[in-house]
Amino acid sequence: MNTLNIGLVGYGFMGRTHSNAFLQAPRFFDLPFKPVLKAVAARNEDRVKTFAANWGYESYETDWRKLIDRKDIDVIDIASPNDTHREIAIAAARAGKMVMCEKPLGRTAAEAETMVAAVESAGVPNTVWYNYRRVPAVTMIKQLVDEGKLGRIFHYRAKFLQDWTISKELPQGGEGLWRLDVAVAGSGVTGDLLAHNIDTALWLNGPITEVTAMTETFIKERKHNITGKVQAVGIDDASAFLCRFENGSLAMFEATRYARGHKALYTLEINGEHASAFWDLHDLHRLQYFDHRDEGRVRGWRNIHITDADQPYMKHWWVPGLQIGYEHTFTHQFADFLEAAAKGKSLPPTFRDGLATDYVTDAVLKSGRTRQWEKVAGAPATVA
Numbered sequence: 001m002n003t004l005n006i007g008l009v010g011y012g013f014m015g016r017t018h019s020n021a022f023l024q025a026p027r028f029f030d031l032p033f034k035p036v037l038k039a040v041a042a043r044n045e046d047r048v049k050t051f052a053a054n055w056g057y058e059s060y061e062t063d064w065r066k067l068i069d070r071k072d073i074d075v076i077d078i079a080s081p082n083d084t085h086r087e088i089a090i091a092a093a094r095a096g097k098m099v100m101c102e103k104p105l106g107r108t109a110a111e112a113e114t115m116v117a118a119v120e121s122a123g124v125p126n127t128v129w130y131n132y133r134r135v136p137a138v139t140m141i142k143q144l145v146d147e148g149k150l151g152r153i154f155h156y157r158a159k160f161l162q163d164w165t166i167s168k169e170l171p172q173g174g175e176g177l178w179r180l181d182v183a184v185a186g187s188g189v190t191g192d193l194l195a196h197n198i199d200t201a202l203w204l205n206g207p208i209t210e211v212t213a214m215t216e217t218f219i220k221e222r223k224h225n226i227t228g229k230v231q232a233v234g235i236d237d238a239s240a241f242l243c244r245f246e247n248g249s250l251a252m253f254e255a256t257r258y259a260r261g262h263k264a265l266y267t268l269e270i271n272g273e274h275a276s277a278f279w280d281l282h283d284l285h286r287l288q289y290f291d292h293r294d295e296g297r298v299r300g301w302r303n304i305h306i307t308d309a310d311q312p313y314m315k316h317w318w319v320p321g322l323q324i325g326y327e328h329t330f331t332h333q334f335a336d337f338l339e340a341a342a343k344g345k346s347l348p349p350t351f352r353d354g355l356a357t358d359y360v361t362d363a364v365l366k367s368g369r370t371r372q373w374e375k376v377a378g379a380p381a382t383v384a
């Protein structure tokens with residue numbers, strides 16, 4: 001079997017989820033390549049060395065450019081903050097490497113466009129880590145929608161609620177807090193949280209054509225960890241929008257880091273003519289499903305435990321009734337990426353799919369400023 005040598009950039013939260021996936025995928029899936037954890041790059045030598053030893057990387061670098069120059073690396077995996085994605089992805093594509101990139105693809109759609117051009121002109125397999133598509137219950141909603149079981153779709157609604165930035169004493173910038181620094185993150189909850197909701201929605205329900213949004217920065221100034229000065233906060237703390245889909249359905253989306261009591265509440269609901277589906281990240285192995293065509297006397301919301309072998313991905317794991325969790329979504333995406341790459345193909349969500357999400361987040365942020373409906377670039381005109 002051919003080996004596939006991985007070069008990872010970044011050893012933070014996502015560096016760990018990806019490394020776990022690289023190790024688990026060959027144990028649970030029949031893969032066309034044997035993944036090899038060849039090297040990890042990050043700037044702090046002591047920490048990158050420890051990370052490499054813990055996770056079994058053969059070597060480390062303190063500059064990602066070295067990783068790209070190495071002839072023994074086949075795929076570059078970008079798990080570093082948003083301001084690094086563009087430069088690393090373009091350099092990797094130019095060097096002929098496959099590229100896996102964390103979300104959001106770019107800080108703006110303009111950045112993402114250059115990344116799409118780079119991977120497509122180099123012809124290298126690529127994917128963006130919008131991992132929630134590969135929660136088995138979410139994948140099953142996609143199957144049900146594609147089979148027409150829901151019928152014509154009328155409504156889509158999604159939210160992503162957190163509460164970790166409510167304190168005004170919390171600084172911005174630097175390790176762990178780069179998400180509050182607009183120069184690094186690009187935006188606040190729109191690019192960080194809504195981007196997940198939007199990617200899943202585009203996949204399940206097709207293109208979004210226009211949006212009208214409301215954004216707010218509740219804490220206007222915070223100390224910056226790198227400059228030491230109190231500086232204006234440039235990110236959106238909360239973002240909500242209404243939109244129309246190309247298929248004529250209407251939708252509502254909301255994300256915030258100010259919903260006290262919520263840590264990572266991603267929920268989505270889709271209402272069709274015949275049936276509705278609901279999913280909640282805090283109960284991620286369950287799909288709630290209502291089918292109006294059931295016999296009236298027993299009609300009601302079904303709470304389906306997605307653990308059977310005929311449900312998405314589950315034949316690779318344990319026995320019926322035993323569930324899996326968050327980390328498995330990355331394992332699924334990596335296993336699927338290797339299948340696609342073996343055929344010379346990219347894996348959805350591709351860089352082009354990541355760009356589609358960036359077009360929507362750009363329109364949301366623009367509408368938050370203009371207080372007007374905004375068209376989504378690259379989307380077809382609204383039919384309804």
Ligand SMILES: NC(=O)c1ccc[n+]([C@@H]2O[C@H](COP(=O)([O-])OP(=O)(O)OC[C@H]3O[C@@H](n4cnc5c(N)ncnc54)[C@H](O)[C@@H]3O)[C@@H](O)[C@H]2O)c1
Pocket residue numbers: 009010011012013014015041042043064079080081082084102103104129130131175176192
């Ligand atoms: N798919 C998801 O569900 C999900 C969840 C969290 C984060 N993310 C995305 O993953 C990316 C990383 O987020 P995180 O939570 O892992 O962040 P993190 O702060 O935990 O880790 C970031 C890592 O990048 C490294 N880094 C920073 N600048 C670098 C540079 N110039 N060269 C090399 N390494 C550098 C840091 O040292 C750190 O190891 C972001 O784009 C974020 O939006 C995605």
